[in-house]
């Protein structure tokens with residue numbers, strides 16, 4: 001399968017939560033702009049329903065969870081699926097470090113929310129580099 005060999009950046013669903021939107025925006029920034037050749041993503045619900053092909057990918061490749069809040073649904077899903085979790089990020093942690101960057105809303109993050117997503121994306125990209133350097 002094409003996605004094999006890449007790091008999987010898996011965000012939570014975060015429906016109705018602006019911080020979930022930030023996590024997904026950060027993921028897209030990583031897989032489309034910052035590290036398109038090294039990273040990819042997959043729908044978290046496919047792990048939840050135990051899709052065989054996705055389970056195999058998550059178990060055979062490094063996975064990074066990106067969660068909107070401390071419930072950490074993505075991290076818990078990867079762990080309970082026995083996926084190869086190598087790092088976890090939570091948007092609330094990044095917001096705590098950058099208190100002025102509160103997103104405006106769920107559908108429109110606004111400049112501050114987008115900046116928060118970019119800061120998180122850089123952190124994820126850095127972690128991907130560490131993973132690949134240690135292979």
Ligand code: SF4
Nearest residue numbers: 012014068069072073
């Ligand atoms: S981690 Fe938080 S924001 Fe994300 S899906 Fe779970 S409850 Fe929603």
